[in-house]
Amino acid sequence: MIMEGRRIIANPRPCGGRRVIAKKRSRPDGFVNSVKKLQRREISSRLDRAFSISTAQERFRNMRLVEQYDSHDPKGYCLVSLPNLLKRSKVIEIVAARDIVFTLTQSGICASFSRETNKRVCFLNVSPDEVIRSLFYNKNNDSLITVSVYASENYSSLKCRSTRIQYILRGQADAGFALFESESLKWPGFVEFDDVNGKVLTYSAHDSVYKVFDLKNYALLYSISDKNVQEIKISPGIMLLIFKRAASHVPLKILSIEDGTVLKSFNHLLHRNKKVDFIEQFNEKLLVKQENENLQILDVRNAELIEVSRTEFMTPSAFIFLYENQLFLTFRNRNVSVWNFRGELVTSFEDHLLWHPDCNTNNIYITSDQDLIISYCKADTEEQWIEGNVGSINISNILTGKCLAKIKANNGRHKEEDGSSSDLGNSIQVRSAVVEALEDITALFYDEERNEIYTGNRDGLLHVWSN
Template sequence: KKESWAQVKTMETAGAGSELGSSSSIGLKRTYAEAVPGDDSGKTSRRRAVLRDPRAELHARDRPGASRHPGLRCAGATKRFRVRRVDVDADDPLAVKLRRRAEGGVPGCDEGFRRRCLRERFDGMQLRQEFDAHDPDSVDARPPFLRRRSRVTEITAAQDLVFALTHTGRCAVFSTVEGRRLGFLNHGPDVVVRSLFLNRANESIVTVSVEASDQYRSLKCRSISWSSIRRRKAEDYGFFIFESEDLRFPGFVEFDDVNGKVLTHSASDAFFKFWDLATYRHLYTISRDRIAEIKISPGIILVVRERMDSHVPLEVRNIETGEVIKAWNQMLRRGRKVDFIEAFQDKLLVKQENEKMQIIDVRSLVNGPRSDGAGIVEVCRSQFLIPSSFVFLYERQLFLTFRNQEILVWDYSGQLVTRLEDHQLFHEDPGASNLVYVTSKQDLIISLCRQSECEHGTINVTNILTGKRV
């Protein structure tokens, strides 16, 4: 429903809204301000199985001072152990099979064993607690829409704390230890929270909100430590960050916990500023002169400048200092729009309308693309259709593409690794719906999917490497 305040778009993305298209990548969270006209670790119990030899117990009864009852020991009795050395042939088929099964990731290991291990991680899933983010007796929310019940759009958890953000902008925090709601993170009666970021670098939660005092036009960022929330002092201990920045449209703030940086773009000046994620200290500034887009990748920044007729100027910068590492002109076909340009470490993905997708090795570029085409892999456009978003898996050197509720896994040689079976997403845009999660080992993906037998969908856990549902 459209309202008369500023609409804030939250996307798992490195950028959106330009000719270069919008995409999504893991580890990034950018929040835009846009005016709308007219409106861990859990503890697991381990059970140790002890195998006893009946013959050993039989002989123990005949020893002096030994008890006739197994499990009881008389005074003065001693325990003796005889160790027998067994030489195992390294090439023995049984030894090889056991070693492969223990290592798990070696080709040739038992696929059924791996799948059983993955299933055991989720066998104990059951409902523990239920919380309600709606407070019908709330009197501190001044606008009527903040007092209405609305759906939960975002959930994030930190240790024993669970944060739930509703569509109307109320942010509730719950304690799994106490089993109840601790309060709301809206620091004023007319504050609308539009996005959350869990800052593990300094153990805080960052709320991105808009207020009625400026007609809901600019973003306000506030950092609240987890410890102050537990002490019920969220209102007293939270503090505003990036107060010097004018975050009205087209301004934005982007949090990157992979590199530990924050990127802000102020509407009142022509600068992009980078900040330290742990201390919120300003690091350096990049002038916006003819910059169309900035994309963040592990260790680097890709600066995409405004397109010329037959090329687009690109720069790769150091994420720590902002210094230019490499600059070149990426040649393009005249008269054809750019579908997307994405950066992932030393790889660059470029796609134009009705053209093949190119995967370019940035390290092979010296003074621009080589005439012999070395360092460039092309993927047929009939095979690689334009996705709605990306997720880059840094540990696996793979990337996921999302298109028409389907997920595909690709490598950087342009090969399709796998297609996730029985994994039709419930929503077409997973970045906007916050309903896709990749584990820290980047081996499993957990999503809300459509199932014919379930009207509200199911939560599916799928192995990314094999495409099989766990």
């Protein structure tokens, strides 16, 4: 999934960000890119969409469970001294890069597995009291960044480390180097990796200073020192600074992400005595929602204002912005909706009811063309009745809301052409493994190059789905 804009806060309790940026991923195969561009230019949009849908259906049609890895191995934690790290815990994050799959468990253990050898490569924890909180693959220098807290610091300060993938492939997890050592990232400080702009944003709470670094070489670009800044939101090319609100307005500034130059300063009027649910920036569009009020979509270039009724647009628990399609997804009460910036509902999904009530973006993947969403969902009524507490992996078209493919428990049942089971014992074993793999999925990732879906569960197991 495209999880750019990941913010990690220096808090002993893990947290999930409300806002996720979906960005087009670069592909190494330029020929494939050129062919797709020619297809889009020569074929009408309707035919192209039909072609894309049929291609997607074929890509996911025969997905099967092909491999299982275990991220829990007490004997492998040669440096670990914390008792809680020796217990099984759920997978909370999955990242894939260069045929390596990384899993991060809630207890803070990060394991790497090779899809070529089907073996565990190494653990990324290199200190006896290290608890890894988040992962970020930096494609600019082919490295994995780990963000950790330490028992010796009461888990209150973030530490970042960069390790080249080539070293991890050799099992040399300790060959990395520390990042942002000059920064004090104690609570409520944070670090945010922004792959869209190729930047890193840090916040040192003790002196109220924000700093922007280059993601390519980690060089400091500029600092923002203003104790009145309450929040910073990042969009392609720009940053939105949100200042402490006055009684009837909130001061805002739009800065260039490259050098921090102020591009625009203005005040946005607010209803008095009503809390602000959210303020979000998407290119030139500003989204503002107050409690029990309409959604406001402001074009900051010309001050054009669009309002969406509070009964039509209710405050979501999370957003995903689709920069390629000029749309955004909202998540509320297990439901996903697609909106445009005219305040119109574009898509409601026909069969995409999320399993988890609180939106966890680690259970959602948006493809690079931003046409498909892959999520862990509630199974249909018949499947639930047969399997009980088992979900399904649903692949849906974002623009139409149609469910194109689904990985569910009965995918593991192998039958001959006459309908009779082939190798009944093996079929039961396979079906049992599929059912267990679809129970309580806690993290999901789709590798577009390999066309494989990776899922993690509450027991720390990683499952590979492929056709």
